[in-house]
Amino acid sequence: MLTTLLAALLASAAPATDCHVGSYRLSDGSALDIGHSDENTLRWRRIDGSTGKLKRGAGDSWTSTFGWTDRPDGKDVQFTDCAKGKITFDGKQGERIPFTVQETTFAGEGGTRLVGRLILPPGKGKVPVVVLVHGSEKDSARTFDAMQREFPIEGVGAFVYDKRGTGASDGQYTQDFSVLANDAVAAVAEARRLAGARAGRVGYRGGSQGGWVAPLAATRTKVDFVIVGYGLAISPLEEDREAVAFQMTLKGYDQSVIDKAWELSDAVGLILSSGLTDGFDQLDAAKAKYGKEPWYKDVRGDFSYLVLPMSNAEIREKGKAYMWHTPWHYDAMPVLEKLQTPQLWELGGDDIDAPSGETLRRLASLQAKGLPITTALFPHTEHGITEYELGKDGERVSTRYAAGYMQLAIDFAKGTLHPPYGNSAMVFPQQTPAK
Known part of the structure; x- marks a missing residue:
């Protein structure tokens, strides 16, 4: 990855792990992403959903545990030359993918200074660009959102920014959906400006609380698609x-x-x-x-x-x-009813934080009216579309992201779907509006 990204990471996260963060192409042609995790740990991810936490051992060798469990999974990582992006993962050598990275600051609602980053795949051709609208978390999206690299691995650009009051952005943290939607409108404009001639399809991907914000933003600016991850159509x-x-x-x-x-x-x-x-x-x-x-x-x-x-x-x-100005009675349906932008909703079948039942029923009613909404329900998945197991205390422990979850989002951004996507149950828009 380019030095601009490395410099940004050095400025915003734990120095012990900065040079390791990036996406790598392995000798077998597959890709691997390494991102920040808890203090003094890293997390590897693959597009197929497999993942593990990395703990440092001797030198620059790291051992992996299965998903979010504490069980060793037999995989290890060695950064043979971290500064030059050399890596060995599970016995396969690899090199950091040379993305094109641009750091930026731009003005959100009220002129609030927001800090963002555009990451594009290598090359000069047009690519889709996904603007990442994060959820209610207070962490820096520029530091912790791995999708900023996972999309570019597969030929899709990503624009990530720290929400107001988080990371390096100014302003006060808020859950005011209208304010956040206006910030997201500004983010799309900045992503288009930076991408220039390389910008193809441009749209939003909002996770969790971002599932309220992204569709609202799409009613205020022209975008080509909206992807919602484990969001809600209820208040x-x-x-x-x-x-x-x-x-x-x-x-x-x-x-x-x-x-x-x-x-x-x-x-x-x-x-x-x-x-x-x-x-x-x-x-x-x-x-x-x-x-x-x-x-x-x-x-x-x-x-x-x-x-x-x-x-x-x-x-x-x-x-x-x-008291973060949360619109507790926010009604998503009037927004969704007038939104003609193609939408993808990826939902977890066992999500206990944002249960998907009523949201699916409401989205089905909109599909019946001919609105361009695609839904994908991933069975046995938690908030975040992660599969899980039950510990001895009955608590859930995530083991991986659902197969097909990330690839579906990538393909939707590109505008061409190739189902099936793992075990998801998909419902597509009607071909003609219901009379």
Whole structure:
């Protein structure tokens, strides 16, 4: 990878691992990406979904563990000449792929200074460009989003930027979808400017919370496609209700118990959506009614589990740190109903954070109206479209990304699909609009 990218990584992440980060072409023609992970570790990824965490051993040798588990997977990495991009992975030698990298700053809504990066595949021809709209995380996307390199590995450019209030970008962190959508509009303009004559199809890929932001941005600027990863067509408050219901169902509870659990979720939602001014009486009443029920301990949701253990005083005090202008009642459907841009929605069948059931039903209703929406449901996958296993404590541990997940996004950006994609169940747009 070019020195411009290396310089950026050196400026924004742990110095122990900077020169290792990049995409590599191995001697058998396959590709490997090495990216940042937890402190003092790296993560390797392949387009087929396989992945592992790398821990440093002697010299510049690293050993891998399977997925996100602690089990050795028998693979190792040796950076034979890190500065020159030389690597050996699982016995195969490789070299860093020489992407074209451009660093930039641009103005988001209100003139806020945002920091971004365009990475293009080698060559001079036109390529699709994906603008990466990240989710609710506060980490630097420029440091941690591996898709900025995974797309270029397969001939698709990627523009990544630190969301306002994160990484090297200015401004305050926010979950205001409208503000973030305007920032994404500015990002598309900057990506097109930097790519110049090489820009072919240009579109968004939004993950998680970015699944609300990217379609909204697409109604405010011209793009050729929108890719949503494990996003939702329901509101943030409905997300918590759906998560409560899905998780309780997995634990064997029936609808009568879910209805009671929803009283707790609704009270928590009222507290948060009112800016910590309302809903406390409702929460007190629901806790008094159900606090000793055997199922009470299993109420989780997307955010309810964080609030339920707190006293009202703790909620009022600690809740101040989470007032990020989240549009709790945001209705995605009016946006999606008028969006004529082709969309791909990649969803996890077992996603307990953003359950896909109601979102799939709503997207199906839009498909029936002739809107250009493609859905792909990956079975037995978690938020992030990762497959998982259950630990002894019953908690999920991810093992890999689903086969076909990344390739589907790449092909959609290129405008040509070649199903099947792993075990995903795909539904395509109707050929003609429904009358």
